Amino acid sequence: xxxxxxxxxxxxxxxxxxxxxxxxxxxxxxxxxxxxxxxxxxxxxxxxxxxxxxxxxxxxxxxxxxxxxxxxxxxxxxxxxxxxxxxxxxxxxxxxxxxxxxxxxxxxxxxxxxxxxxxxxxxxxxxxxxxxxxxxxxxxxxxxxxxxxxxxxxxxxxxxxxxxxxxxxxxxxxxxxxxxxxxxxxxxxxxxxxxxxxxxxxxxxxxxxxxxxxxxxxxxxxxxxxxxxxxxxxxxxxxxxxxxxxxxxxxxxxxxxxxxxxxxxxxxxxxxxxxxxxxxxxxxxxxxxxxxxxxxxxxxxxxxxxxxxxxxxxxxxxxxxxxxxxxxxxxxxxxxxxxxxxxxx
Numbered sequence: 172x173x174x175x176x177x178x179x180x181x182x183x184x185x186x187x188x189x190x191x192x193x194x195x196x197x198x199x200x201x202x203x204x205x206x207x208x209x210x211x212x213x214x215x216x217x218x219x220x221x222x223x224x225x226x227x228x229x230x231x232x233x234x235x236x237x238x239x240x241x242x243x244x245x246x247x248x249x250x251x252x253x254x255x256x257x258x259x260x261x262x263x264x265x266x267x268x269x270x271x272x273x274x275x276x277x278x279x280x281x282x283x284x285x286x287x288x289x290x291x292x293x294x295x296x297x298x299x300x301x302x303x304x305x306x307x308x309x310x311x312x313x314x315x316x317x318x319x320x321x322x323x324x325x326x327x328x329x330x331x332x333x334x335x336x337x338x339x340x341x342x343x344x345x346x347x348x349x350x351x352x353x354x355x356x357x358x359x360x361x362x363x364x365x366x367x368x369x370x371x372x373x374x375x376x377x378x379x380x381x382x383x384x385x386x387x388x389x390x391x392x393x394x395x396x397x398x399x400x401x402x403x404x405x406x407x408x409x410x411x412x413x414x415x416x417x418x419x420x421x422x423x424x425x426x427x428x429x430x431x432x433x434x435x436x437x438x439x440x441x442x443x444x445x446x447x448x449x450x451x452x453x454x455x456x457x458x459x460x461x462x463x464x465x466x467x468x469x470x471x472x473x474x475x476x477x478x479x480x481x482x483x484x485x486x487x488x489x490x491x492x493x494x495x496x497x498x499x500x501x502x503x504x505x506x507x508x509x510x511x512x513x514x515x516x
Contacts (some may be wrong), residue, residue, distance in 0.1 A: 272296025
């Protein structure tokens with residue numbers, strides 16, 4: 172009798188687990204895909220000593236499918252074609268036109284590709300942003316504005332969008348024209364500072380840490396801002412009017428992130444869950460390093476707020492910084508001297 176009771180309880184438990192898994196699958200209705208590694212760049216791309224990667228700090232793709240790599244060790248920008256083949260490099264250490272003062276462990280070089288076919292290098296060592304054409308020819312430089320953080324986003328008119336770390340301004344994104352003259356501010360300051368899973372210490376958390384707010388420009392010149400605090404997306408049209416606002420919280424990553432966040436807060440820190448980029452079809456791609464299975468996942472949303480699919484990355488150590496070219500090749504920084512090339516299956 173006791174044996175039958177035990178069996179009955181076990182069956183009830185198994186049935187409950189099955190029901191839970193079915194309910195979870197129904198709740199997470201997005202298609203699940205896999206990411207396949209097709210190649211790698213680095214660490215050696217030439218027999219010439221100065222063409223070894225030293226310390227990669229950023230990557231970006233242009234509208235022709237090419238890849239640009241910022242190396243803060245060599246103070247160079249490397250250019251590769253869509254297949255990952257080396258084309259040329261430009262830049263060197265210094266303070267003159269076309270030169271950079273990046274460092275491997277401070278003043279990282281950051282780069283953005285504008286929708287106007289220009290390359291923008293954020294050089295905090297020289298306190299400036301420098302403009303280059305696709306051939307690597309220096310055009311001009313502007314001094315960095317005060318209170319800015321993160322990479323700028325640049326539209327087809329050459330207008331800059333910077334994250335403004337001064338919350339007293341009331342809005343947290345500053346727009347400058349192609350001559351670096353102020354145009355306006357947008358995005359209400361309190362919106363990205365909403366914290367859905369905890370109540371932070373205001374004095375400590377009401378600042379933008381690196382990658383806590385990421386801004387991007389769509390093919391249609393619309394501005395996308397993603398907050399790693401509120402886990403919300405804010406979409407502005409070409410005239411800087413708010414077009415859509417939606418949350419990316421879903422049950423597939425929520426509990427894993429909450430567990431990681433709890434540990435980070437216990438140690439006086441904060442957890443930044445996602446790195447964000449736009450794919451060639453202007454879907455928002457959020458790379459999440461899942462702690463429970465030590466495997467990166469990519470959540471892809473359309474800009475209406477629908478979860479399009481979940482992409483599972485190969486089981487290897489990667490960094491979150493990445494970009495995707497128009498051929499659909501995803502480039503992800505693996506180590507300071509290596510970049511992985513991937514395709515979605």
